[in-house]
Amino acid sequence: MKTQNWIRVYPAAFVFIFLGLVLLAAGPRLSNAESTVLIDNTTPAFYNTDLDFLLDGTDMDRFPLAGTFVGEHIIFTTAPDLSPVDDILGNWLTSPVPELNGYWSALQVIPVAWPINTENAIVYALDAGGGASDLLATFYVDNGIHIWVNGAFQYGARDPLGTWYYDIPLGNLAPGLNHIQVLREDSGGIAQWAMSITGSPAPLPGTSCELVYVDHAINAFGVAIRNQQTGLSDISVAPTNANVDIPSFDVGTTEPVIVAISKVDVAANALARFAIEDLDSEQLPCDWANVVKQGSEVLTLEGVTQAQPLLTIHNGVPGFKKLHVTVEGETLSFDRLSDDFQLEQDISQLLTTGDDTIQVRGFGPPGTSATLLVSSGELDSM
Numbered sequence: 001m002k003t004q005n006w007i008r009v010y011p012a013a014f015v016f017i018f019l020g021l022v023l024l025a026a027g028p029r030l031s032n033a034e035s036t037v038l039i040d041n042t043t044p045a046f047y048n049t050d051l052d053f054l055l056d057g058t059d060m061d062r063f064p065l066a067g068t069f070v071g072e073h074i075i076f077t078t079a080p081d082l083s084p085v086d087d088i089l090g091n092w093l094t095s096p097v098p099e100l101n102g103y104w105s106a107l108q109v110i111p112v113a114w115p116i117n118t119e120n121a122i123v124y125a126l127d128a129g130g131g132a133s134d135l136l137a138t139f140y141v142d143n144g145i146h147i148w149v150n151g152a153f154q155y156g157a158r159d160p161l162g163t164w165y166y167d168i169p170l171g172n173l174a175p176g177l178n179h180i181q182v183l184r185e186d187s188g189g190i191a192q193w194a195m196s197i198t199g200s201p202a203p204l205p206g207t208s209c210e211l212v213y214v215d216h217a218i219n220a221f222g223v224a225i226r227n228q229q230t231g232l233s234d235i236s237v238a239p240t241n242a243n244v245d246i247p248s249f250d251v252g253t254t255e256p257v258i259v260a261i262s263k264v265d266v267a268a269n270a271l272a273r274f275a276i277e278d279l280d281s282e283q284l285p286c287d288w289a290n291v292v293k294q295g296s297e298v299l300t301l302e303g304v305t306q307a308q309p310l311l312t313i314h315n316g317v318p319g320f321k322k323l324h325v326t327v328e329g330e331t332l333s334f335d336r337l338s339d340d341f342q343l344e345q346d347i348s349q350l351l352t353t354g355d356d357t358i359q360v361r362g363f364g365p366p367g368t369s370a371t372l373l374v375s376s377g378e379l380d381s382m
Helices: 013-026 083-089
Strands: 002-009 036-039 044-052 070-076 119-127 132-142 144-149 152-158 163-173 177-185 192-201 207-215 220-227 232-240 242-245 257-263 270-278 283-292 299-304 310-315 322-327 330-334 342-346 356-363 369-375
Touching (some): 036 119, 044 083, 132 144, 152 163, 207 270, 207 283, 207 369, 220 283, 232 242, 232 257, 242 270, 257 270, 310 322, 356 369
Antiparallel strands (some): 132 163, 132 192, 220 257, 232 270, 242 257, 283 369, 310 342, 322 356
8 A cells, every 4th residue: 555645756866866965964853752762873783785676676666667766755554575585585574583594794784875776674683671662763765665663564655856754653662672674775866864763661670579480399499580770789588498599690780680499398388588689779578488288277478568569379289279368358269270370460459558468378188289479560461
């Protein structure tokens, strides 16, 4: 699909060259949105220059023949047919990670000019941290461009003269590694561009505590502790019936620290109550517990704070058939539990005093168990 805005016809190629250079020198105007520059002309990317003239004439709106100086200003809302160059591009639009073949360069700064009448392709690999929203692209291109985000087509345009495009919306970036793919086109005169993509980065997560593995056969457990904002300063623990191995780590690290926990008496309940400090000297608690069916005995956690709104339950093997978690007199019932099943529950509405008590009771045959983590964080979005 295309949108035709206006028709312009110019008699000589020097008009393209002159006006294109003027526009490129003028630079983009500032976007209205206050955001962070994620990609610009200095951002390294993977580069494929082997398309040459192979797309010329396959789509006269997007890829006209070499030396075409007339035509319409067109906005494209659908992706181009690139099947004639599939073997050269490879799986460059594969998500989450493109599969780049031997036609692609290593990471390099992308030249602002390229051989006239040719096309080329670019893949930016962008670590978005906690994610980014409201991506906006502002760019000059002579002549055409197509843009994908993580393999999903977002925008295409072509102008016979070359022009600026401002604040083109490209959607959002997920946390972690993302890829932005670009195809540039030229049909004569000059072949130049300038590119800026901005976005609003999501704040990086603060202190988090996550259950990362449970080995039922040997009663071994792993908890990942991390702070991506300031980094970690200290991790301390008060264990009950548990051996806790906190590995050494560099102060200020933002990488996860994997804490290993094993039980001393596998037939009894176990606790590990962590105090986690970041570089701003702020402390956050995290409580790990393994509950074993022992008659009517109840495991009790005291002093749970409002900074621990996330309850993670990983049922054992064999596991409980039912589990009651009572917070200040309010009971949550988890029924029909399967072995080795994990779930998360937001308990923020039940934590009212800042010094709350949680009681856990499991229902099942003797020896059944479950592992719990009461921590900061939010439910994973589906």
